[in-house]
Amino acid sequence: MIEMKDVYKTYPNGVLAINGISVKINQGEFVYIVGPSGSGKSTFIKMMYREEKPTKGSIVINGVSLENLKEQEVPFLRRKIGVVFQDFKLLPKLTVYENVAFALEVIGEPPRNIKKRVLDVLDLVQLKHKARFFPDELSGGEQQRVSIARSIVNNPSVVIADEPTGNLDPETSWGIMRLLEEINQRGTTILMATHNKEIVNTIRKRVIAIEDGKIVRDETRGEYGLYD
Numbered sequence: 321m322i323e324m325k326d327v328y329k330t331y332p333n334g335v336l337a338i339n340g341i342s343v344k345i346n347q348g349e350f351v352y353i354v355g356p357s358g359s360g361k362s363t364f365i366k367m368m369y370r371e372e373k374p375t376k377g378s379i380v381i382n383g384v385s386l387e388n389l390k391e392q393e394v395p396f397l398r399r400k401i402g403v404v405f406q407d408f409k410l411l412p413k414l415t416v417y418e419n420v421a422f423a424l425e426v427i428g429e430p431p432r433n434i435k436k437r438v439l440d441v442l443d444l445v446q447l448k449h450k451a452r453f454f455p456d457e458l459s460g461g462e463q464q465r466v467s468i469a470r471s472i473v474n475n476p477s478v479v480i481a482d483e484p485t486g487n488l489d490p491e492t493s494w495g496i497m498r499l500l501e502e503i504n505q506r507g508t509t510i511l512m513a514t515h516n517k518e519i520v521n522t523i524r525k526r527v528i529a530i531e532d533g534k535i536v537r538d539e540t541r542g543e544y545g546l547y548d
């Protein structure tokens with residue numbers, strides 16, 4: 321479970337990005353985070369994987385309080401949380417296989433476990449046949465599937481996706497959604513910040529809407545709302 325209590329975030333330049341958020345997200349939920357541009361969606365999710373720290377308030381993920389987490393413990397948190405970005409963030413000089421394997425190597429996974437695990441997740445995202453390709457030899461949708469494979473290769477309990485379909489055409493975006501739903505059906509919590517109205521209104525899930533750094537709406541089977 322993810323629990324935020326009275327969280328505030330002011331950036332060093334004085335911008336108040338999160339203005340008092342409390343929320344609970346249960347294991348296995350699929351949650352869309354929506355809201356206008358600049359409303360605080362990315363800041364909200366960045367605090368969950370400790371890319372940003374709250375100025376005030378507490379965040380507890382699966383019983384681990386992020387407040388008391390020491391810098392050297394952050395990699396342990398990142399094992400429990402997979403992250404997917406709009407611009408994929410693959411390493412250009414590594415192959416598809418190596419990009420995914422790297423996520424296991426950095427956490428010291430024994431080499432004998434790595435090969436099977438990487439091939440299993442590449443199979444899940446249907447890219448086993450492109451394991452030796454480099455990122456610039458793949459389409460945008462394929463690159464996003466590699467980045468999703470990388471995000472789940474450690475078996476995290478949560479996957480956080482910041483506009484995962486933002487750079488993709490509509491048809492490719494539906495494919496990415498099917499994959500995220502499949503991962504969710506295996507028990508992984510998914511948090512997805514998105515501007516994709518059509519997806520939110522078609523694949524209905526919990527919707528948390530953020531405006532001016534506050535939650536203004538939290539609905540079990542919500543709609544996108546009137547944002548651009």
Ligand SMILES: Nc1ncnc2c1ncn2[C@@H]1O[C@H](COP(=O)(O)OP(=O)(O)OP(=O)(O)O)[C@@H](O)[C@H]1O
Nearest residue numbers: 331332333335337356357358359360361362363364
């Ligand atoms: N690193 C930073 N330093 C200072 N201000 C920041 C930083 N990151 C974000 N902000 C500001 O915090 C506010 C919230 O930004 P955030 O990126 O969380 O919004 P968002 O809802 O994700 O927007 P978008 O939908 O455009 O991605 C904005 O006013 C933004 O300018």
